[in-house]
């Protein structure tokens with residue numbers, strides 16, 4: 001699926017349409033958009049009211065006639081028209097004018113590792129609607145590995161783990177290509193969901209979506225595995241009475257609730273390593289795993305993986321933007337092509 005470096009160098013802009021955030025890199029200008037993949041529409045007139053951060057703030061707070069939608073779900077564009085409208089608005093007039101001036105506009109986009117042809121088509125259609133004549137697709141795993149500066153073109157194994165909102169993707173790369181890879185449909189959203197469900201079942205409390213992150217931070221003290229503060233106060237709505245209420249939540253119990261979705265991620269790591277040739281696994285024992293993606297910032301996740309796998313685990317410098325940054329490096333021609341163009345095919 002991955003396009004060749006030569007084709008990518010001829011692209012004018014690159015897009016990472018994620019389940020949680022949309023990021024756009026424009027050649028020569030850098031990262032110009034990094035906003036939530038959210039749009040708010042007026043259901044009476046069909047007009048777009050807001051996109052990005054502002055639309056996300058409206059979630060759960062809108063009157064009947066305003067609907068907040070996410071055109072990207074599970075890493076796939078599910079509403080092409082809405083995704084186009086959202087992207088147009090996010091890009092703004094200035095960037096759009098610059099792009100329109102290109103005679104044959106070319107775009108690059110990253111798609112999840114095992115995206116089916118329909119999902120790939122949806123991404124292509126979205127960008128064609130924005131005026132692109134050609135769209136090059138790159139595997140997110142390769143884009144992210146390049147973006148965090150892993151030496152992917154060397155004959156040594158590197159392991160990258162893209163912790164997104166909808167999924168966690170893992171790959172062992174060597175000589176610029178994926179040797180083995182796995183996509184686990186568990187990401188930041190599943191972790192948030194596990195916390196919300198835990199509070200609902202154990203404390204009969206409905207948690208507002210904005211309260212999940214502070215609770216994660218409360219866990220961070222000494223990571224997901226060790227003992228941090230023993231309890232923390234959380235405000236929410238009582239499930240039965242509907243009234244506002246606060247409870248003291250035992251952080252160890254929340255940690256346990258999070259372990260369940262993370263077990264699937266650990267299984268994924270095991271699966272990738274089992275089918276990986278032994279020479280490469282030996283390299284990995286030294287180099288370890290590089291974590292990228294927004295959920296890599298989940299407090300204590302790196303420590304938990306270190307304990308579970310016994311391998312070194314690193315978090316990229318700016319894990320959230322690695323994939324689009326990698327596309328950017330490819331567009332700017334900052335990747336050294338090898339004798340054979342390794343990123344092709």
Ligand SMILES: Nc1ncnc2c1ncn2[C@@H]1O[C@H](COP(=O)(O)OP(=O)(O)OP(=O)(O)O)[C@@H](O)[C@H]1O
Nearest residue numbers: 018019020021164165166167188293294295297298
């Ligand atoms: N500081 C943080 N602590 C914990 N989780 C975080 C933090 N920052 C972001 N996240 C989580 O990271 C996820 C977003 O990551 P990212 O931006 O990589 O997703 P995405 O690229 O839109 O998703 P995908 O690649 O799955 O389509 C969200 O689920 C968010 O909850």
Ligand SMILES: [Mg+2]
Nearest residue numbers: 018164293323
């Ligand atoms: Mg992503």
